[in-house]
Amino acid sequence: MHDVAELAGVSRQTVSRAVNDKGEIDPGTKARVLEAVRTLDYRPSRFARGLVRKGTVTAGLVIPDLMNPFYPEVAAGVLEAAEERGWQVVVWDTRTDGAREREALTVLSHQVDAVMGYLRNDDEVLGRYLGGMPLVLLERGPEQTRFAAVGVDADAGLEQGIAHLVRAGHRRIGMLDGDRPVPGARRTAFLAEARRHGLPVDDSWIVMSDQHSVAGGEVAMDRLLDARPQVTAVFGFNDLIAVGAMRAARRRGRRVPEDLAVLGFDGLALSELVEPALTTLHLDKRRLGRLAVEQVARLRSGEEPLTGPDAWLVPELVVRASA
Amino acid sequence: MHDVAELAGVSRQTVSRAVNDKGEIDPGTKARVLEAVRTLDYRPSRFARGLVRKGTVTAGLVIPDLMNPFYPEVAAGVLEAAEERGWQVVVWDTRTDGAREREALTVLSHQVDAVMGYLRNDDEVLGRYLGGMPLVLLERGPEQTRFAAVGVDADAGLEQGIAHLVRAGHRRIGMLDGDRPVPGARRTAFLAEARRHGLPVDDSWIVMSDQHSVAGGEVAMDRLLDARPQVTAVFGFNDLIAVGAMRAARRRGRRVPEDLAVLGFDGLALSELVEPALTTLHLDKRRLGRLAVEQVARLRSGEEPLTGPDAWLVPELVVRASA
DNA sequence: TTGTATGCGTTATCAA
DNA sequence: TTGATAACGCATACAA
Numbered sequence: 079m080h081d082v083a084e085l086a087g088v089s090r091q092t093v094s095r096a097v098n099d100k101g102e103i104d105p106g107t108k109a110r111v112l113e114a115v116r117t118l119d120y121r122p123s124r125f126a127r128g129l130v131r132k133g134t135v136t137a138g139l140v141i142p143d144l145m146n147p148f149y150p151e152v153a154a155g156v157l158e159a160a161e162e163r164g165w166q167v168v169v170w171d172t173r174t175d176g177a178r179e180r181e182a183l184t185v186l187s188h189q190v191d192a193v194m195g196y197l198r199n200d201d202e203v204l205g206r207y208l209g210g211m212p213l214v215l216l217e218r219g220p221e222q223t224r225f226a227a228v229g230v231d232a233d234a235g236l237e238q239g240i241a242h243l244v245r246a247g248h249r250r251i252g253m254l255d256g257d258r259p260v261p262g263a264r265r266t267a268f269l270a271e272a273r274r275h276g277l278p279v280d281d282s283w284i285v286m287s288d289q290h291s292v293a294g295g296e297v298a299m300d301r302l303l304d305a306r307p308q309v310t311a312v313f314g315f316n317d318l319i320a321v322g323a324m325r326a327a328r329r330r331g332r333r334v335p336e337d338l339a340v341l342g343f344d345g346l347a348l349s350e351l352v353e354p355a356l357t358t359l360h361l362d363k364r365r366l367g368r369l370a371v372e373q374v375a376r377l378r379s380g381e382e383p384l385t386g387p388d389a390w391l392v393p394e395l396v397v398r399a400s401a
Numbered sequence: 402m403h404d405v406a407e408l409a410g411v412s413r414q415t416v417s418r419a420v421n422d423k424g425e426i427d428p429g430t431k432a433r434v435l436e437a438v439r440t441l442d443y444r445p446s447r448f449a450r451g452l453v454r455k456g457t458v459t460a461g462l463v464i465p466d467l468m469n470p471f472y473p474e475v476a477a478g479v480l481e482a483a484e485e486r487g488w489q490v491v492v493w494d495t496r497t498d499g500a501r502e503r504e505a506l507t508v509l510s511h512q513v514d515a516v517m518g519y520l521r522n523d524d525e526v527l528g529r530y531l532g533g534m535p536l537v538l539l540e541r542g543p544e545q546t547r548f549a550a551v552g553v554d555a556d557a558g559l560e561q562g563i564a565h566l567v568r569a570g571h572r573r574i575g576m577l578d579g580d581r582p583v584p585g586a587r588r589t590a591f592l593a594e595a596r597r598h599g600l601p602v603d604d605s606w607i608v609m610s611d612q613h614s615v616a617g618g619e620v621a622m623d624r625l626l627d628a629r630p631q632v633t634a635v636f637g638f639n640d641l642i643a644v645g646a647m648r649a650a651r652r653r654g655r656r657v658p659e660d661l662a663v664l665g666f667d668g669l670a671l672s673e674l675v676e677p678a679l680t681t682l683h684l685d686k687r688r689l690g691r692l693a694v695e696q697v698a699r700l701r702s703g704e705e706p707l708t709g710p711d712a713w714l715v716p717e718l719v720v721r722a723s724a
Numbered sequence: 725t726t727g728t729a730t731g732c733g734t735t736a737t738c739a740a
Numbered sequence: 741t742t743g744a745t746a747a748c749g750c751a752t753a754c755a756a
Contacts (some may be wrong), residue, residue: 126733449749
């Protein structure tokens with residue numbers, strides 16, 4: 079800025095006026111200044127600006143895997159709501175790696191005003207890396223964290239899902255669980271519903287899929303079919319895993335849904351496109367993202383964050399051909 | 402910071418030391434300072450920090466639609482490469498809206514150090530909104546812009562694609578084009594290849610799909626089948642449109658690939674999951690994203706940006722069941 | 725181990 | 741219409 083002022087033969091203050099399109103400046107000098115700006119390729123420092131002009135809000139969004147179509151949709155909701163508030167969003171993909179997640183927090187805690195995201199590290203670790211930064215957790219049970227959170231009501235979802243399967247006559251229902259740091263709410267809800275319906279189902283009917291992907295679902299389904307060949311229906315942790323289950327089952331000669339019913343979770347666009355189309359517990363992922371932004375806003379304004387039903391979206395059973 | 406220093410009974414300098422984990426500080430005072438930090442909920446201003454510590458780089462990434470699985474994959478590449486360089490990325494979803502895109506540029510030009518993305522506005526407009534900010538354009542032809550760019554070699558792709566269809570005996574080949582601000586390279590390449598092979602194909606065999614989505618592809622395919630019922634193969638602007646084409650064709654009683662061969666573009670994960678699996682011109686989208694980051698780095702360092710083959714990825718024909 | 729002085733690049737205030 | 745001066749909040753060099 080100093081150089082520009084010198085080249086244009088004015089003070090730095092006048093440079094500021096020209097660059098920011100203020101009034102109170104002679105059109106001639108303004109042109110001269112802008113000319114100097116161009117020749118010197120000068121651009122104002124965003125830091126100096128931010129220091130003196132308050133009001134720019136930047137939030138961090140941490141997600142495990144952009145390749146899983148679930149997260150882009152949540153992110154779309156976040157970006158949309160952030161834009162409406164005039165916020166910017168720095169996105170970080172941890173590729174489901176705890177260490178990378180901590181790195182993300184380290185960096186973001188210095189560079190943004192609040193963080194939201196799917197985080198695997200536990201409260202204690204998060205607190206250490208956060209340094210007082212407001213945090214909104216996605217998808218962590220209300221009693222599982224001291225931070226503000228938004229998430230999914232797995233109980234309500236599985237109540238519908240299992241009831242649907244049982245209504246269709248299934249009793250030997252397996253589950254392909256996702257690999258999560260905390261014992262998942264979906265698994266817990268699955269077992270609770272199984273018990274409630276008196277199904278002959280316990281932990282041995284659950285197989286972990288170490289990847290939240292179609293490939294992971296295929297592998298897991300192979301294992302489930304080996305361990306529990308008598309299974310007639312399977313609930314997938316998410317749609318990708320459920321699609322993998324369908325593929326593995328069909329590869330092994332089982333027809334879907336005749337020999338094996340498949341129920342997914344999330345309601346991805348993909349679920350309508352596979353064959354047979356996937357019956358799934360559909361979630362409003364975009365709304366989840368918007369809700370996260372609202373929680374951040376509450377944190378920032380000192381309001382009480384949302385809790386209970388307001389912060390816990392209920393999935394909706396969408397019945398298609400697979401179950 | 403001042404308040405913290407006062408509460409802890411030290412100078413601001415000592416606060417800085419405590420907060421930044423420097424040596425040269427008595428453990429006792431450090432604890433006292435951190436205590437004060439906590440009670441006052443103090444967090445350093447990222448602007449003041451940035452002002453004094455150089456080196457934080459933030460890039461902007463502008464994409465048209467996070468819901469189209471193509472873009473998250475590019476974004477994943479961008480984030481990955483950015484992380485390796487220690488950069489942060491502010492993501493903006495324009496929802497394919499030119500005005501929203503200009504707003505993004507307005508904001509980002511003040512808040513980041515460089516911008517990359519899929520932009521519809523033309524060079525002149527971009528220049529006006531950019532204010533000197535370095536820009537890397539994705540997917541704009543080399544001769545179509547004065548900015549640095551990375552993209553896809555549609556010619557090379559369609560050469561393989563059309564040759565494959567012709568080899569299988571197709572001559573009446575239609576295209577479902579995407580709706581783009583500039584006349585698309587894919588369309589041009591499609592027509593050139595059709596001519597080269599002497600196919601009876603011209604603009605009347607091309608239908609615009611106003612949405613880059615499965616639904617858009619369905620609608621467009623309906624229109625194509627109405628206009629050109631004799632079509633035996635169709636090339637979709639992208640995989641989503643191609644999948645839509647398959648669905649429309651089958652809905653109207655045409656078998657794929659027996660009655661209608663379908664060729665996609667992009668190589669999304671989805672293309673393997675639909676039935677029949679989609680033959681497509683597969684693109685390394687993650688690499689595209691990484692390349693964009695490299696271009697930004699070159700721009701920043703004053704190096705010559707990549708051009709020609711280095712910046713233009715060649716798609717690879719992946720033959721599956723649909724064609 | 726701690727404090728003082730200085731500067732980072734910008735805008736706001738006020739005087740010229 | 742312009743310029744001088746004082747913040748903005750922090751970190752670095754140097755002195756104590």
